[in-house]
Structure formats: C-alpha cells, structure tokens
Amino acid sequence: MEYKFSELIDINELQSLLESFTMATGFGTAILDLEGQILTATGWSDICAKFHRIHPLTSKRCTESDTKLAAQLQKGEKYNIYKCKNGLIDVAVPIIIEGIHMGNLFTGQLQFEAPDVEYFKKQAKEFGFDEFLYLEALKNMPVFTEGKIKQTMEFLLKLAKMIGNLGLAKKQQLAINEQISNLLDLKEKLNQELVVKKEKLEILTEELQKSNKELDDFAYISSHDLREPLRGINNYSNFLLEDYSDKLDDEGKTMLFTVSKLANRLEQFIDSLLFYSRLGRTSTEPEVVSIREIIDDAVNSFEFTIKERPTVINILGNQPLINCDRLRITEIYKNLIGNALKYNDKAERYIEVGYLLSESGKQILYVKDNGIGIEEKHFNNVFTIFKRLHPRDKFGGGTGAGLTIAKKCIDLQCGKIWIESRLGEGTTFYFTVTEERNWEF
Amino acid sequence: MENATNKLILIVEDSPEDYDTTLRAFKKVGMKNKVIRFEMGDECLDYLFGRGEHEGKKIVLPGLIMLDLNLPGTDGREVLKIIKSDLKLKTIPVVVLTTSNDIKDIEKCYQLGANSYIQKPVSFEGFINAITKLKEYWFEISILPK
Numbered sequence: 001m002e003y004k005f006s007e008l009i010d011i012n013e014l015q016s017l018l019e020s021f022t023m024a025t026g027f028g029t030a031i032l033d034l035e036g037q038i039l040t041a042t043g044w045s046d047i048c049a050k051f052h053r054i055h056p057l058t059s060k061r062c063t064e065s066d067t068k069l070a071a072q073l074q075k076g077e078k079y080n081i082y083k084c085k086n087g088l089i090d091v092a093v094p095i096i097i098e099g100i101h102m103g104n105l106f107t108g109q110l111q112f113e114a115p116d117v118e119y120f121k122k123q124a125k126e127f128g129f130d131e132f133l134y135l136e137a138l139k140n141m142p143v144f145t146e147g148k149i150k151q152t153m154e155f156l157l158k159l160a161k162m163i164g165n166l167g168l169a170k171k172q173q174l175a176i177n178e179q180i181s182n183l184l185d186l187k188e189k190l191n192q193e194l195v196v197k198k199e200k201l202e203i204l205t206e207e208l209q210k211s212n213k214e215l216d217d218f219a220y221i222s223s224h225d226l227r228e229p230l231r232g233i234n235n236y237s238n239f240l241l242e243d244y245s246d247k248l249d250d251e252g253k254t255m256l257f258t259v260s261k262l263a264n265r266l267e268q269f270i271d272s273l274l275f276y277s278r279l280g281r282t283s284t285e286p287e288v289v290s291i292r293e294i295i296d297d298a299v300n301s302f303e304f305t306i307k308e309r310p311t312v313i314n315i316l317g318n319q320p321l322i323n324c325d326r327l328r329i330t331e332i333y334k335n336l337i338g339n340a341l342k343y344n345d346k347a348e349r350y351i352e353v354g355y356l357l358s359e360s361g362k363q364i365l366y367v368k369d370n371g372i373g374i375e376e377k378h379f380n381n382v383f384t385i386f387k388r389l390h391p392r393d394k395f396g397g398g399t400g401a402g403l404t405i406a407k408k409c410i411d412l413q414c415g416k417i418w419i420e421s422r423l424g425e426g427t428t429f430y431f432t433v434t435e436e437r438n439w440e441f
Numbered sequence: 442m443e444n445a446t447n448k449l450i451l452i453v454e455d456s457p458e459d460y461d462t463t464l465r466a467f468k469k470v471g472m473k474n475k476v477i478r479f480e481m482g483d484e485c486l487d488y489l490f491g492r493g494e495h496e497g498k499k500i501v502l503p504g505l506i507m508l509d510l511n512l513p514g515t516d517g518r519e520v521l522k523i524i525k526s527d528l529k530l531k532t533i534p535v536v537v538l539t540t541s542n543d544i545k546d547i548e549k550c551y552q553l554g555a556n557s558y559i560q561k562p563v564s565f566e567g568f569i570n571a572i573t574k575l576k577e578y579w580f581e582i583s584i585l586p587k
Binding site for chain 1: 455456457458480481513514515516
C-alpha cells in the first residue's frame with residue numbers, strides 16, 4: 001500500500017515545531033511534497049508571501065524554482081542552495097522515508113548580503129508591485145552569512161532525517177493498522193457467512209424433518225385409505241365365489257381366485273408399507289435389553305415354521321446386554337431369523353445366532369445360515385423395499401420388505417448392517433445397533 | 442414390405458397376471474407370433490447368451506423383446522444395459538413395458554438404448570390399445586433387422 005507524504009507526517013506538530021524554530025533563528029521554513037504542495041510554512045518573508053507568491057507570473061517562477069530545486073535533490077544531493085528566479089536564496093533538504101524521496105524541507109527567502117535594490121526596483125516595475133511597499137518588504141528580509149546558513153543546514157539535515165524516521169515509523173504503524181483492519185474485516189465477513197450458513201442449515205434441517213414427517217404421514221395415511229377399496233374387491237370376489245359358484249366354470253373360478261389372491265397380495269404390500277412408515281413415527285426409550293431373550297422370543301415366534309421345516313438353530317452363549325430400543329431389536333431378529341429359515345433349500349438346515357467383538361471393541365451381532373446365499377451384485381438390492389431376488393411364489397412368497405424394515409430399525413439406532421455370503425453356501429448378516437457402552441454377562 | 446408376424450417375441454415379465462393379460466391381448470389383436478417368457482432378468486440373459494441350462498442348445502434369437510423393469514433379482518434396467526452393450530444382441534428392438542412412469546426410469550432406459558418405452562395401462566382396454574399399436578408399429582410399419 002502506498003501512502004501520501006502528507007499521511008506520513010504530523011503536519012500540525014511540524015508546523016508548531018518549525019514556528020518555534022523560526023522565532024528562535026529568524027529562518028523561514030516550508031515543507032513541500034514532490035508535487036509542490038505546501039504542507040507547512042513558517043516565517044515567510046512578506047516579499048514572498050505578499051508579492052512573489054501572489055502575482056501569477058512571479059508565483060509561477062516560485063513553483064519553477066521549487067521544482068528545479070527539488071529535481072536536483074532527486075538526483076541524490078544532500079541539500080541544495082539555489083538562487084530563486086525571483087532573486088532570493090533558497091535552501092532545500094530532502095525528506096526520505098524508507099529510501100523513497102517524498103518531500104523537501106525548505107528554508108530560505110533570504111539574502112547572503114545586502115540586496116541589489118536596483119534589481120528589485122526593476123522587478124517591481126515589471127510586475128506592477130507597489131515599489132515602496134515592495135522595497136520595505138525587501139528591507140525586512142533577513143540577511144545571513146554563509147557560515148550561519150551552513151550551521152542551520154546541519155540542523156535542518158538532522159531534522160529532515162528525523163522527520164523521515166518518524167514518517168517511516170508511522171508508515172509501518174499504518175501498514176500494521178491496515179493489516180489489523182483487514183483481519184477484522186475478514187473476521188467480520190467470516191462471522192457473517194457463518195451466521196448465514198447456520199441459518200441456512202437450520203432451515204434445511206427443519207425442512208428435512210418436516211418432509212420426513214410428511215413422508216411418513218403420507219405413507220401411513222395413504223396405506224390406510226388404500227385398504228378400504230381393497231377390502232371391497234376381496235370381499236366381493238369372495239361373495240361371487242360363494243353365491244355364484246354353480247354358475248361359474250373352472251376358468252371363471254380361477255380368475256376370481258386370482259382377483260382375491262392379488263387383493264391379498266396388495267394388502268400385504270400395504271401392511272409392509274404401513275409397518276415401515278410406522279417405524280419412523282414411533283420409538284420407545286432405549287433400555288438395557290438382554291439380546292438372549294430377544295433371540296429366544298424371535299425363534300419362538302417361528303415355532304410353526306420350524307416344526308414344518310426342521311432347522312437346527314444354534315444360539316451361541318455369551319449374548320450381550322445392549323442399551324437399545326426393544327421393539328426395534330426384536331424386529332431386526334425376527335426378520336433376519338425369518339429369512340434364514342425361509343431361504344434355505346438344503347436338506348440339513350442350520351442357523352447360528354451369535355455375537356462378536358470387533359478389533360476396536362465394537363459389539364457385532366450376527367445371524368448366519370447355510371441357505372441359498374446372495375450374489376454380491378445383489379448385496380445392496382436386498383435392502384430395497386419390495387425388491388425380491390426370486391419369483392413371487394418361490395421361497396414362501398413375501399413382499400420383499402423384511403430386510404428393508406430390519407435396516408431401518410438399525411439405521412434408526414445409528415447402527416450398520418452388512419452381508420457376507422456365497423451363493424449356494426449361505427449368508428451371514430452382521431449388524432451393530434449402538435455405539436454406547438454396555439455390560440456383558 | 443416384409444411381414445414380421447412370424448418373428449419370436451421374448452417377454453421378460455415376473456407377474457403371471459400381467460403375462461396372461463399380454464397373451465390375452467395378443468390373441469385379441471390377432472398376433473400369432475411365437476412367445477418365449479422369462480420371469481427373471483438372469484434367466485433371460487442366460488437364454489440370449491446361451492448360458493446355463495441353454496448352453497450348447499440352438500438358440501432362436503427374438504425379433505422383439507418386451508421388457509418389464511421391476512424384476513426379482515437382476516432388474517430390467519440391468520438386462521437392457523447388457524443387451525444393448527452386446528454387439529449381436531443390440532440390434533434386437535427392446536420395448537420397455539412397465540408400470541413405472543418415473544421420469545428417471547424413462548430417461549435412463551432411453552439412455553441405455555431402449556427402442557420404446559410404454560407404461561402398462563391399468564385398464565385392459567388400454568392394454569389392448571397399446572398392444573394393437575405395438576403390433577402395427579413393430580410388425581407392420583417397421584422393418585426389423587434379419
């Protein structure tokens with residue numbers, strides 16, 4: 001950042017200092033920047049202040065003289081003594097700030113010896129000055145010996161150096177101030193951005209919560225409304241079968257059975273959807289749950305299936321207590337064990353329900369079977385609602401919502417579920433439900 | 442114009458009712474084409490590539506494939522992608538026939554190279570209409586590759 005000379009010096013202080021100097025020594029002074037602008041002026045002779053600087057032509061000579069003097073200083077001279085174009089002696093000392101020549105300290109408007117009155121008379125005539133007053137002013141002008149001027153020069157040189165140093169300090173201070181001000185601006189800007197981001201995030205979160213709730217509500221409400229006409233379709237096809245069975249041939253009956261069967265299937269879909277949407281709507285307070293109990297309950301609920309399709313179910317000992325939602329963990333086990341029972345075409349069916357600790361000490365629960373297995377390309381598909389890997393009526397049918405429901409129960413408890421499987425050999429579903437500390441038997 | 446009514450039509454459709462409905466509609470509009478049906482995407486691909494149980498058997502490639510999108514296992518989108526990426530099979534026109542009218546499905550199917558996308562009409566009347574147009578377009582107006 002570049003500063004103007006006038007910004008780097010304290011003009012008022014210097015004016016006051018130089019006024020005292022003038023009073024003490026009789027030397028007039030001035031500080032000008034390189035454009036010729038006068039920043040301070042003290043003890044100017046009347047001949048300059050009231051005549052030379054006033055008349056446009058002589059004033060022009062003043063500026064030319066100042067500029068010429070300054071130009072010589074710019075060439076690197078320590079100081080310059082010069083007879084100005086209006087016939088007076090001027091002295092200039094450069095003011096250097098950080099190596100840059102920024103202004104000049106002038107003294108002068110003086111004479112080394114008694115002035116040449118004739119010369120000034122001529123000048124009065126030339127520019128139409130009142131000769132009497134002009135010569136009075138000339139008389140009042142200080143006359144110094146060259147030795148005296150040299151001494152004064154020493155002082156002025158030191159003063160100029162000091163002004164330069166003060167200017168440098170001020171320049172550095174200004175630079176620091178500017179950096180601080182920039183940093184403060186940046187901080188303010190960042191703060192504002194942060195506030196805006198935070199507001200946006202809050203709005204988004206709110207919208208997301210709202211839309212999630214609407215989605216759940218939508219699924220719930222629409223599932224209810226869809227059920228009513230469906231019951232009608234089912235009932236009336238049954239009425240037809242009951243009341244008109246003597247009038248229908250076998251093909252007609254088959255068609256009506258199909259209507260009824262499809263209506264039932266649709267009802268299953270609606271039930272699954274309803275159940276799925278309800279999972280997000282309801283939750284119970286987490287409690288310390290004995291996983292062993294949950295597994296036993298889940299297995300018992302399949303008593304009938306197990307009797308029909310004998311399956312060895314090995315529940316490993318050492319099951320943990322976990323702080324979680326009881327209903328949801330029950331649902332997870334019901335779906336995983338239910339699938340393990342269903343998707344198995346082996347003569348000797350086997351399910352292992354176990355528990356292990358990961359390297360980082362995380363509790364991992366699993367349900368393992370020796371069933372049909374899942375191809376790796378379908379690992380993600382199995383969690384999509386209503387997505388089945390097999391034709392509708394194979395493996396006991398079903399809507400294809402079980403694993404979706406299990407996964408939602410796990411997601412709702414900040415857990416993870418993943419699959420290990422080999423086609424034809426079996427599948428293991430691993431899952432976690434909570435990151436919280438818990439106890440072991 | 443060459444009549445293509447003797448071409449084989451391959452139908453990939455998991456719903457027995459929808460398949461029945463399709464056959465019924467064929468009959469109603471007088472289509473006499475031979476039909477082969479698969480319930481699952483992988484079965485259809487096994488047939489087209491002569492793999493699995495079709496290995497070593499003589500495969501008659503269809504003149505037209507009618508493809509459902511939501512299938513058990515490998516779904517219709519994947520089947521479409523595989524057919525249209527195969528140098529030999531990609532010339533067979535594939536008509537996507539599905540309940541979905543999701544804009545993303547439509548876009549995706551055409552991007553994958555579907556030759557036509559038809560939403561399954563809910564009413565049987567609408568279905569008959571669709572099959573009539575389909576027959577006219579693919580078997581009477583269009584010239585299919587040999």
